[in-house]
Amino acid sequence: MTDVNKDAAPAHDPTGLRADCGECFALCCVALPFSASADFAADKPAGRPCGHLRDDFRCGIHSRLRGSGFSGCTVYDCFGAGQKVSRVTFGGRSWQQAPDSARQMFDVFPVMRQLHELLWYLTAALRLEAASPVHAAARALRDEVEAVTLRDAEVLLATDIAALRGRTGELLLRAGALARAEAKPGRGKDRRGADLLGARLGGADLHGADLRGACLIAADLHGADLRLADLLGADLRDTDLSGADLTGSIFLTQPQLQQARGDAATKLPSGLRRPAHWTA
Template identity: 50%
Template sequence: MHSTAPDTPPNSPLTRTDLRPDCSSCFALCCTALGFSRSADFAVDKPAGSPCRNLDSDFSCTIHDRLRPRGFRGCTVFDCFGAGQNVSQHLFRGVSWREAPETAPEMFAVFTVVRQLHEMLWYLAEAGSRTYDPDTLHRVDGLRSIIEGAMGGDAQQVLALDLGSLHARVRSTLMDVSDEVRASYLATGDDHLGARLVPGADLMGQNLRSRPLQGANLRGTYLIAADLRECDLSGADLLGADLRDARLGGADLARALYLTQSQLEAARGDSRTLIPEDLHAPGHWRD
């Protein structure tokens, strides 16, 4: 994972660089606050609010370099969008739940909220850079100010947020930007796929190799193990698309919309795969 400075003033506009995780400045909140069930992504069950059995005393992971072969692939694709260091160093002022055990329940609850807020900021940062509509940009900036303002306060202010309403407003704005961006490509995806290219479609395992997907609306689409090699996904909306084991060799995602590092970590690409400049090719990608 990338390391970033955790001390960005909360009242300054956050960039996507600020929204990258810095595990060295976090109290392992993803390894404690969150729970998971034994599955293909996790080798064991872990209740929420309990430390992972692989957590070391210095908040590092004892099997970090062996997570995939040890059955913890889910850990390798998780992204807190920098929420961990924000909660640890700003909202709880560098005092860990081990040093002050009584703060653990509140700290873990705040982390789950801030993680959602940081994810919203990630998408809004891109939306602001992709829209040409001054009114839409004003909406984006307003939402970013609300979120950053809440995180500039204290834990109680974060927990008091109306997340449902905020999610709805952010989603509406992201969809408007998506419509604008996709329209600029004068395309809605491959005509041969017809009605199947709709948000939330089931395209698991589909052979889409070399299909023209510029401007396609793939929001929430299931693309598990789909073959997207050599596809041009410029302007394609990938918000929430499930790219687990999707084959991205030679695909162009450099101008795809709402792509995250987590989606790349879950997929299978190679040295020919083009990705946005502020993301990086996962270490497990092989030609």
């Protein structure tokens, strides 16, 4: 898959939490299933290589995924889990070279992806200066999760991901609140989990708002002030971010941007890049 975040590297590791497709055995193109929809032009069961995957583990339609009906591929990001499974967990032996281990490799990949996503968020929390009161806890949890990613396949498959996600979620909630407190008094409206499907919020003052988990599908946020807004888990599919100011927004990921619409006037947080499909 493509359009992964090539710029948002973690402070403690310049490459480990961004996908390096050249070091991966195309696990996202094989291990994961997808169904014919607006995001995928065909059905594919888990464990079967995509019909466009070449023998060298590269995509045959990489440069024209959206035009070919595979926009879902352009918004997927493994946060570096693909190369970790390929090169560390399975020691550089591909599912083609060791077909007996293919099923286990495919089962481990989504587990590793979740662990790397947690690492990405914990690293993001450590970058929030205002969240310094929780930095020690975030650093300890990040180290704990990272240690799990280095274990063998059996340990990874037995990992209680839900428990780690719960602990991480609590910590990120505290970090986000501390960071949003930097907004001006009276700002920071609570819209956590709000249903804002198709909402007309053009030019809205959402500076420091809690938009965690909000449904913003097809919402109009053009020109909106989203500085210091907590966007963890917000659904930004087809959201209009043209001209919006996302400077300093909290826990915004590259996949969220890939799902949204924007333009050259959209201001992005440091470390995230402007999607190729956005208008000039």
